[in-house]
Amino acid sequence: MINYQDVLNGIYQEVMAMKDRGVPASYIPELANVDINNFALHLKMNSGETYGVGQSTTTFSVQSITKVLALALAASIDNNDILERLDVEPSGHPFNQLALLEVENGIPRNPFINSGAIVISDIIVSAFKNPKQEFLNYVRDITGDNSIDYDLKVAKSEKETGYRNYAAAHLLKSFGNLKNEVNDVLDFYFVQCSLSMTCEQISNAFYMFANRGKCISNVTRLTEQKVKRINAIMLTCGFYDEAGEFAFEVGLPGKSGVGGGIVALLPEHFVISVWSPGLNSRGNSKLGMYALEQFTTKTQLSIF
Numbered sequence: 157m158i159n160y161q162d163v164l165n166g167i168y169q170e171v172m173a174m175k176d177r178g179v180p181a182s183y184i185p186e187l188a189n190v191d192i193n194n195f196a197l198h199l200k201m202n203s204g205e206t207y208g209v210g211q212s213t214t215t216f217s218v219q220s221i222t223k224v225l226a227l228a229l230a231a232s233i234d235n236n237d238i239l240e241r242l243d244v245e246p247s248g249h250p251f252n253q254l255a256l257l258e259v260e261n262g263i264p265r266n267p268f269i270n271s272g273a274i275v276i277s278d279i280i281v282s283a284f285k286n287p288k289q290e291f292l293n294y295v296r297d298i299t300g301d302n303s304i305d306y307d308l309k310v311a312k313s314e315k316e317t318g319y320r321n322y323a324a325a326h327l328l329k330s331f332g333n334l335k336n337e338v339n340d341v342l343d344f345y346f347v348q349c350s351l352s353m354t355c356e357q358i359s360n361a362f363y364m365f366a367n368r369g370k371c372i373s374n375v376t377r378l379t380e381q382k383v384k385r386i387n388a389i390m391l392t393c394g395f396y397d398e399a400g401e402f403a404f405e406v407g408l409p410g411k412s413g414v415g416g417g418i419v420a421l422l423p424e425h426f427v428i429s430v431w432s433p434g435l436n437s438r439g440n441s442k443l444g445m446y447a448l449e450q451f452t453t454k455t456q457l458s459i460f
């Protein structure tokens with residue numbers, strides 16, 4: 157029997173002794189001020205037990221991790237055209253790269269690079285009168301936690317400096333792949349990214365991807381086919397231009413965000429979330445990647 161708390165404690169001790177902790181994202185000014193000594197790890201087993209170390213109940217900016225939840229919400233809206241407006245191939249490029257979008261006629265490579273997530277935002281903006289509230293309600297509902305909220309300071313900070321996202325949205329619009337106005341879509345997108353959650357809340361939100369579409373309250377929120385597909389996109393596209401490295405080192409579907417969070421899961425078994433705000437050169441949490449590699453190596457629990 158694996159003693160999961162011991163495994164987590166061992167990883168925690170190791171990472172807390174590490175000096176090179178990466179660098180926090182600075183292109184969103186509000187994120188540059190976060191203390192890189194923060195570290196949290198939270199494990200939620202499908203069988204019900206939970207384990208945590210560090211600040212697993214401290215909130216942080218989850219950023220691109222929300223792209224998976226936005227995709228899940230968009231996929232649960234009937235009669236939408238996700239598969240015509242987006243591809244599902246890894247981009248092999250940074251999340252905010254624009255060149256491929258131009259060459260490929262405004263069809264983003266996948267829903268987890270920024271241009272793809274902006275198309276998903278457009279679908280959500282079209283579907284709801286109050287998309288921000290609707291997305292927040294969705295996240296609160298799948299986690300059973302009404303304390304989850306946006307951090308509007310972070311959203312404002314990104315809105316003031318999100319030049320590349322404006323460029324991507326205008327490019328999408330020029331190709332006819334944005335139905336709403338650029339400002340309306342980005343206003344939603346920046347607020348969506350500013351969602352503030354703890355590692356524990358993230359594990360709870362992603363439980364449905366490890367549990368055949370049934371969320372924490374046992375209500376089915378996604379079909380098994382959609383869960384299969386979204387998990388596949390997490391595995392192939394969840395880590396910017398480091399998805400291959402994450403599959404190689406960790407071996408789980410997952411998603412990272414520039415706030416330093418990473419969530420990963422083993423279907424039918426567990427969800428694990430980590431937060432360490434210092435990023436590596438590819439924009440993934442440096443110690444978060446290391447912690448998850450250690451977890452799957454020590455427990456021998458990965459999809460491979």
Ligand SMILES: N[C@@H](CCC(=O)O)C(=O)O
Nearest residue numbers: 219220251270349413414
């Ligand atoms: N809001 C961030 C999200 C980036 C990320 O976490 O990958 C952006 O659009 O640049």
